[in-house]
Amino acid sequence: MHATEQELFDSKISQEIRIEPKDWMPEEYRKMLIRQMSQHAHSEIVGMLPEGNWITRAPSLRRKATLIAKVQDEAGHGLYLYSATETLGITRDETIEQLHAGKAKYSSIFNYPTLTWADIGAIGWLVDGAAIMNQVPLCRASYGPYARAMIRICKEESFHQRQGFEILLTLSRGSEAQREMCQDAINRWWWPSLMMFGPNDDASPNSQRSMQWKIKRFSNDELRQKFVDVCVDQAKVLHMDLPDKDLKWNPDSGHYDFGEINWDEFYEVLKGNGPCNHERLEARKKAHEEGRWVREAAAAYARKKNHNHALI
Amino acid sequence: MDLVSTFVIYWADNTLILGHRNSEWTGQGPILEQDIALSNIALDLIGQARNFYQLAAVRINRIDKNQTLTEDDLAYFRDPSEFRNLILVEQENGDWARTILRQFYFSSYQFLLYEELLSSADRDIAAIAEKSIKETRYHLRWSAEWVMRLGDGTEESHARMLDAIQMLHPFIGEIFTAADFEYEAAEKGVCPLPEKIKSRWYKEVNSTLASATIPVLSADKISPNALSGKNGVHTEQLEDLLSVMQILPRAYPGVSW
Ligand SMILES: [Fe+2]
Ligand SMILES: [Fe+2]
Numbered sequence: 001m002h003a004t005e006q007e008l009f010d011s012k013i014s015q016e017i018r019i020e021p022k023d024w025m026p027e028e029y030r031k032m033l034i035r036q037m038s039q040h041a042h043s044e045i046v047g048m049l050p051e052g053n054w055i056t057r058a059p060s061l062r063r064k065a066t067l068i069a070k071v072q073d074e075a076g077h078g079l080y081l082y083s084a085t086e087t088l089g090i091t092r093d094e095t096i097e098q099l100h101a102g103k104a105k106y107s108s109i110f111n112y113p114t115l116t117w118a119d120i121g122a123i124g125w126l127v128d129g130a131a132i133m134n135q136v137p138l139c140r141a142s143y144g145p146y147a148r149a150m151i152r153i154c155k156e157e158s159f160h161q162r163q164g165f166e167i168l169l170t171l172s173r174g175s176e177a178q179r180e181m182c183q184d185a186i187n188r189w190w191w192p193s194l195m196m197f198g199p200n201d202d203a204s205p206n207s208q209r210s211m212q213w214k215i216k217r218f219s220n221d222e223l224r225q226k227f228v229d230v231c232v233d234q235a236k237v238l239h240m241d242l243p244d245k246d247l248k249w250n251p252d253s254g255h256y257d258f259g260e261i262n263w264d265e266f267y268e269v270l271k272g273n274g275p276c277n278h279e280r281l282e283a284r285k286k287a288h289e290e291g292r293w294v295r296e297a298a299a300a301y302a303r304k305k306n307h308n309h310a311l312i
Numbered sequence: 313m314d315l316v317s318t319f320v321i322y323w324a325d326n327t328l329i330l331g332h333r334n335s336e337w338t339g340q341g342p343i344l345e346q347d348i349a350l351s352n353i354a355l356d357l358i359g360q361a362r363n364f365y366q367l368a369a370v371r372i373n374r375i376d377k378n379q380t381l382t383e384d385d386l387a388y389f390r391d392p393s394e395f396r397n398l399i400l401v402e403q404e405n406g407d408w409a410r411t412i413l414r415q416f417y418f419s420s421y422q423f424l425l426y427e428e429l430l431s432s433a434d435r436d437i438a439a440i441a442e443k444s445i446k447e448t449r450y451h452l453r454w455s456a457e458w459v460m461r462l463g464d465g466t467e468e469s470h471a472r473m474l475d476a477i478q479m480l481h482p483f484i485g486e487i488f489t490a491a492d493f494e495y496e497a498a499e500k501g502v503c504p505l506p507e508k509i510k511s512r513w514y515k516e517v518n519s520t521l522a523s524a525t526i527p528v529l530s531a532d533k534i535s536p537n538a539l540s541g542k543n544g545v546h547t548e549q550l551e552d553l554l555s556v557m558q559i560l561p562r563a564y565p566g567v568s569w
Contacts, residue, residue, distance in 0.1 A: 045344070052339035056332065059560035059569040060384045061365070064335075065358050071338050072351040079344055117560055117569070167569075175567045283340075291342025293472070294408045297465025298343070304464065 013214055018144035021087035029213055032206070033143055034088050035104075036215065038095040041081035042106035044074045046099075046280050050114040051123060059117060066163055067120065073156045080152060084145040100285050108266070109192050111274030118171055118178075118185035124164015126186075126193040126231070132157045133227045134197065137217035146215075165234065172238045186235070187243045194258075195266045197224040225255050232256050315496035316434065317371045318396065319503060321386070322493065322542060324364030325397035328387060329550070330418055331357030332557060333405055342408055349454060353415065356447040361387070363440045388561040392551045393544040396493075400483040402541065402550040409462050409472040413480055416455035420517050421487055423448045424509040433501030456520045463524025473526055482537055484529070487513070491542035 003011070005024040012019060019025055048071050055071065058064035082092040098104035109127055114120065135157065138150040171182040198204055198220040210216040218226075228247075235242050246259035268274065313321075334354035341347025365383035373379045401418060405411045426448055429441035462469040488510045490498075498505045510531065518528035539545050560569070 048339035055335045055338055056556050057559055059388075061328075061358060061362050061387055063569055064332075065355060065362070068335050068338060068351055068355050068358070072348055072355070075339075075344055075348045075351070079348070082344075170569060174569075175564065177564060178567060287340045287342070291408070293466070293468050294342035294346075294462075297469030298461050300469075301461040301465040 013142055016140075016142075016214070018147065019142050020144045028209075030088055032210060032213070032215065033146065034085060034090055034095075036210075037081055037085040037088070037146055038090070038098065039105050039107075041078050041085060041095065042099045042104055043110065044078035044081060046106045046110045046284060047127075048074050048078075049280055049283055050110055050112070050276075051120060053114050054117060054120050057117070058120075063167070070124070070160050070163065073160070077149075077153045077156070080149040084149040087145045096288070100281070100288065102272070102281065105270070106280075107196060108269040108274060109196050110280060111269050111277045112188070112192050113276055115188070116181050116185060118168065118181040119189070121164050121167030121171060121182070122185035122189040124160050124162075125168055125234070126164075126189045127196070128157050128160040128164060129231070130193045130196040130227055132161055133223050133230075137223075138215075140214075140217060142214040165238075168238055168240070172240060182238070183240050186238075186240050190243050191261065191265075192269075194224055194228070194261055195269075197221070197227065199263070199266070228256050228258050313372055314375065315493040316500060316502055317368050317375075318493035319497040320364050320368040320371065320437065322396040322491075324361050324368055324386065325395045326401055326418070326422075327357040327364065328361035329395070329397045329553065330401040330415070331355070331361060332553060333401065333403075334411070334415070336405055337411065350411070353451050353454070356444075356451065360440070360444045360447070363443065367436050367440065384561065388558045392546050392554055395541070395546065395550060395554070396491075396544065397541050397546075397550070398483065398486055399537070399539050399541040399547055400480065400487070402546060402553060403480065403483065404549055406476070406479065407472055408458075409469065410476040410479055412455055412458040412462060413473065413476040415451065416459050416520070417480065417484065417487075417517065419448055419452040419455055420513055421509070423452045424512055424516070425503070425506075428504045428509065432503060437502060459520055459526075460524040463521070463526045470525070473524070477521075477526065477529075481529075485537055486540060486542065489540070489542075491540070494542075 006026065009019070009023070009025055009029075011017075012023075019029075051067065051074075052071050055064065055067050058067050082095060085095055086092060095104065099106065109130075114123070132154060135150055135154050139147055139154055141147045141150065168182050168186075171178040198207075201207065201219045201221045204220055207216060207219060211219070232242065232247065244259045246257060248257050250257045269277070272278075331354045334350050334357065338347065338351045338354065341350060362383055365386045368386060369381040369383060372381050398418075400414060403410075403414060423445070426441040426445045429437055430445070432438040432441065459473070463473045464470070488506045490505050490507065494503065494505060497503045514529060514531050521528050539547060541550075
């Protein structure tokens with residue numbers, strides 16, 4: 001008796017055999033991937049904006065070069081992910097269209113402003129750090145192109161995380177004003193970073209599905225806990241405080257207990273009411289609109305050249 | 313400061329200021345791939361600037377034993393009138409056409425000059441040229457391709473290229489008008505006089521403009537310009553740029569970042 005396509009798919013998933021673009025897959029699986037991967041791609045691109053703000057003001061030539069390289073890496077991540085998403089049958093233009101129409105989401109973390117240079121350090125340490133926590137398990141995601149994109153991306157993200165930490169370390173050993181700047185940035189970025197792991201497990205219905213399909217490997221709360229544990233130790237190296245009075249080692253669980261996330265804020269920012277939602281989306285739309293004539297020119301030129309080629 | 317060091321500073325400033333301008337595009341590019349390409353050029357230029365500033369610092373510190381200048385002192389603690397960069401590179405980005413043309417003009421000049429600097433009597437300068445020339449060759453090819461795409465693309469892109477040509481035209485003359493430090497450096501076999509690469513520059517630039525269906529430039533039609541970046545006389549655009557770029561080190565002097 002022949003196995004059905006569904007059975008074949010299920011057995012691949014259970015045997016940890018990667019699903020590839022030409023393989024049959026349930027429609028729901030495809031949709032979930034498109035949503036997650038395009039959201040991920042948009043996050044990389046929108047994420048260029050808050051940090052891009054500080055390229056022109058980077059306080060040393062070395063920092064300037066590293067920051068340009070970092071933001072450029074994020075553009076590269078966006079590219080890999082848009083390409084990986086295209087293997088699911090949706091074009092980059094279509095995905096970008098959804099972003100601009102407000103139909104697709106991107107990580108809410110980028111709706112917070114970057115107010116001082118220390119924010120660049122805090123973003124690297126906490127935001128890239130949280131991203132790594134989320135993304136390392138995705139290197140084993142069941143969908144081949146996604147997993148492979150994540151492997152390349154994770155290598156660069158860990159570099160970003162170290163650079164961010166190093167910026168904060170320098171500030172923490174600097175003048176009084178620099179130390180204050182450092183603490184202030186950590187205060188502002190800590191909670192939004194914890195929100196990056198998404199709602200609590202009991203409020204996250206899609207998670208289970210995603211774990212069955214081996215896209216996700218760990219639950220939101222598991223990953224968040226891991227992140228907190230790592231950061232507490234790193235904050236000690238910085239001699240900085242994490243802004244949570246409930247943060248406390250729990251010898252029974254072997255983890256740090258931490259306070260409740262402000263879920264009202266989480267859902268407000270998600271709904272589009274964060275401090276920079278409007279600004280970020282407008283900036284992306286503006287770049288896209290202002291670039292239209294450039295893309296048209298490139299396309300027209302390519303057509304002419306192909307045509308001439310055909311004549312020869 | 314000796315005049316050969318000023319020549320080094322001239323190149324440090326050129327590459328830093330253009331790199332900085334290009335980096336203003338990071339995250340705003342018209343096509344993701346091109347955003348990456350232009351950021352890459354920004355990165356190369358800032359890398360070159362660091363090499364030149366480091367060399368300049370070594371030279372200055374060697375002459376004046378009380379000095380302990382660093383690359384960042386030179387980049388962040390000089391005033392606009394102390395900057396030696398060409399007026400061309402400090403110009404605001406404008407649209408993609410102007411950014412491309414500015415890069416194309418500059419890379420054309422830079423490439424021809426670096427070729428000559430390979431045999432410079434100053435080994436340190438020759439070494440930087442050797443390290444950088446591959447990057448510059450790529451910048452030149454990339455910007456020339458875009459000049460052709462825009463010039464011979466759509467009606468709109470063609471018109472925008474013509475605007476860019478007009479906007480940047482007043483700043484070409486300065487490239488080939490030698491400053492005192494160029495005379496001095498040429499005398500010592502450090503670099504050629506700009507005059508020496510002028511006709512090749514026009515030839516190369518015009519051949520690309522012609523295939524881009526854009527009217528070619530005439531070397532005779534260069535009007536003398538009262539401004540001279542090489543001599544520290546700049547447009548306001550440099551002041552604006554530096555007031556952003558230098559803000560942190562000047563607000564918090566004496567700390568490290
Ligand atoms: Fe990234
Ligand atoms: Fe990153």
